[in-house]
Amino acid sequence: MREDKRPPIPNGSRHYLQLPYWAVCAGLLLTGIAAYGKLPGNSFVNFDDSLYVYANPALSKGFTPEGLRWAFSFSNDAAYWHPLTWLSLMTDFTLFGLNPTAYHLVNLLFHLGSVILLFDLLRRMTNRLWPSAFVAALFALHPLNVEAVAWAAERKTVLCTFLGFAAVRAYLRYVQRPTPLAYGVVFLLMALGLMAKPVLVTLPVTLLILDYWPLGRLQTAQHLDTLPRISLSRAVREKLPLMGLSIAALCLALYSVRHQGRLVEIFDAPIGNRLANAAVSYTAYIGKMVWPTNLAVYYPLHSSYGWLQVGGATLILVAITVFVFRLRNRHPWLLMGWLWYLVTLFPMIGLVRNGLWPA
Numbered sequence: 131m132r133e134d135k136r137p138p139i140p141n142g143s144r145h146y147l148q149l150p151y152w153a154v155c156a157g158l159l160l161t162g163i164a165a166y167g168k169l170p171g172n173s174f175v176n177f178d179d180s181l182y183v184y185a186n187p188a189l190s191k192g193f194t195p196e197g198l199r200w201a202f203s204f205s206n207d208a209a210y211w212h213p214l215t216w217l218s219l220m221t222d223f224t225l226f227g228l229n230p231t232a233y234h235l236v237n238l239l240f241h242l243g244s245v246i247l248l249f250d251l252l253r254r255m256t257n258r259l260w261p262s263a264f265v266a267a268l269f270a271l272h273p274l275n276v277e278a279v280a281w282a283a284e285r286k287t288v289l290c291t292f293l294g295f296a297a298v299r300a301y302l303r304y305v306q307r308p309t310p311l312a313y314g315v316v317f318l319l320m321a322l323g324l325m326a327k328p329v330l331v332t333l334p335v336t337l338l339i340l341d342y343w344p345l346g347r348l349q350t351a352q353h354l355d356t357l358p359r360i361s362l363s364r365a366v367r368e369k370l371p372l373m374g375l376s377i378a379a380l381c382l383a384l385y386s387v388r389h390q391g392r393l394v395e396i397f398d399a400p401i402g403n404r405l406a407n408a409a410v411s412y413t414a415y416i417g418k419m420v421w422p423t424n425l426a427v428y429y430p431l432h433s434s435y436g437w438l439q440v441g442g443a444t445l446i447l448v449a450i451t452v453f454v455f456r457l458r459n460r461h462p463w464l465l466m467g468w469l470w471y472l473v474t475l476f477p478m479i480g481l482v483r484n485g486l487w488p489a
Contacts, residue, residue, distance in 0.1 A: 166280070
């Protein structure tokens, strides 16, 4: 069914009263719990868990003035500034000590919360129950997400993801009823997400993509008739405070990795090599989404890439872009999804490298 046939985005919460909605939520939770059923038996690992948890004496300081100063300082050994992640791990240490099961279960709770938020967002924005449930289930169970959930040191990722989805949910409320308070909630949730992991810097751009579809706020979005239309320039101006947050987070992240001596200088990796790695990585992640094999924690940067490999990857990216752009009127969700993928993966694509994570 074409997207221009669906009804407007609901302003109320009537779908919360529907049995299928709650049945899907329960099914998603139970499926996620079953998939990660062996998680309580996991211990810490000797890769970053020592830095973040079991060999980190700063966690024992707890919510004292000294502990808070350490969490918000640049003197810790993390690759970048993420004080909310430290505060989250301090809370776990205060409540559970060094019991690894507790840390893993908290990660799982954040992940399951993100799954429900994602389902609720898609259900509200598209007014389609089962496609929304399918996407949420794919997010809940996909092997690419296992690392973030089953690794205690990846608290930053599950916490940032949860706050990112919460910020999008708050943005949906804002566009339905635009008030300073509603915008302030979006601003606050994004700020908290950036304090968990700075990859959320792309959120203003992804919100702009949502304005195109499924929100249909832009005047160029001829395929929808949902919310009041605004011009692209106004939509961009609306995001300026959030873009300011992104710039501040980028500056803090670059300063923190320089402070720790973890930033890999540009001369250590020529721009041509990093651009080649970016093109190959974009296509590689598409492959891993479809067929998740040969997954690893660490993907090293190659010293060089063959022209056939880079050319083939670039051709695939260009072909997909042209394909989804030509179908933008009939199937705008294709263009939205593709742009979302390109934008959200950009901070991790290797153009700016730090520490042990070059590719």
